[in-house]
Amino acid sequence: MTKINTKPLSGFMELKPAEQILFDKIKETIEKNYQLFGFIPMDNPLIERKEVLFAKAGGETETQIYEFRKGDTDLALRFDLTVPLARYVADNYGELTFPFKRYQIAKVYRGERPQAGRFREFYQADIDIIGDETLDLNFDSEIPAVIVKVFNDLGFENFTLRINNRKIFNGLFLDLALEKESEWIMQIIDKLDRVGADMCQEELKEKGIHFKKVDKIFNLLKLKGTNLEILENLKKMEIENEIFDEGVRELELVINNLQSLGIKEKYFEIDLTIARGLNYYTGTVYETRLNDYSEIGSVCSGGRYDNLASEYTSKKLPGVGISIGLSRLFDQLLKKEVIKSNESTYTKILILPMEKNAKENALELVSKLRDNNIPSEINLNFDKKLPKRIKYADKLNIPSVIFIGEEELKKNKYTLKNMETGKQELVNFEEILKKNNEK
């Protein structure tokens, strides 16, 4: 027999049971908060028609899309949740209530080389707000508010949601007559954090950008201080461009709203260096980092787009959204031991009938426990010896075991054992419920 490789493919994450429980808890926390802010769940197929995905992809992303053929249909796996959302909204336009606020926590696929914190199959936890023809700018401050709440609920204190507005740079580039070069200049600026300002400036000059223009760009990038100070300084800059002014006004409004919402200042800041590669963002952009683990990179980013579904409908559908890189976040936090998996099962009580004649009684008990919403299991492995059967509870960290044998049947009671302390006592059903509630 030839040996079959039983490892999952590289870039595809598989978790151990205790890790999976932890992952699901994080996912649930995110989901609850999304619902708290009025987002509606949505699910749609992993597989789309190739033409649907490629209509919107372009450039780098196209090379990363998994494609295949079934019969004579060209298919592809979704590489994000935004494009399928666009298709969905276009398709169901008549039946949706706008602004349409939807959340989706689901897997996406990217055929690229995996590496640390980089997957081919991974979860994204998206929220988007889609408007019909228009979407008020005020919605742009809703997004950071949700994210701050989510991260707080996940137990993070030291994170920063960085906010910028693409119109600021677009306006600046128009002012400098560099709009054609804007795309690759932004790519260089995006590296600022890693390579430093000097290197970036050198590179731009080498590539033929006049030093006066480079200076002007970096005067803007170098703006430091509180959010309000940065806004004031932006207004003072000598840049004559309407789009630039609009960007500054938009950024100011978003920042003001966040303050009104009572979001703590430490959680968000204006960062003029964040550019975001994806070119469909047109206004506000977000990027979130955990400051203690900045090497992870962005764990959550998004922004405003003018027209979500222009490829699929003639309706104008502006939107704003963000995506938490759930798999990346989880993987890195687990590796760095920020979070630990300790629960191996949801089961709280294992019922262990010791002889076969206790079976009926045990089955009744397990039903009653479940009726009282206590996650319970029954172990009917009579052909195994008792120590083996108890070991099951030990391995899975089940906190309590109930023994039922001759003695218990005679007295019409149960032996409840606390697996942590090793203590056990003879109790009735009511006492089991009471003990369980105490924990």
Added chain:
RNA sequence: GUGGCUAUGGUAUAAUGGUUAUUACUUCGGUUUGUGGUACCGAAAACCCCGGUUCAAUUCCGGGUAGCCACCCCA
């Protein structure tokens, strides 16, 4: 797409051009048929594939494949 590194039981590892390939964890059985975690005894379980050099290759060389890491890009 480009580059660097690695490949030994299920996991993590050691050694070796030559007889039975080390150790730990895990798993299974037992010491202990109404009680788990600790201890002791025992069992199962591995040299990625193809070719070359050699009397002899898990070991050296070449290729393949897979994995890890970095760049690019991104969550």
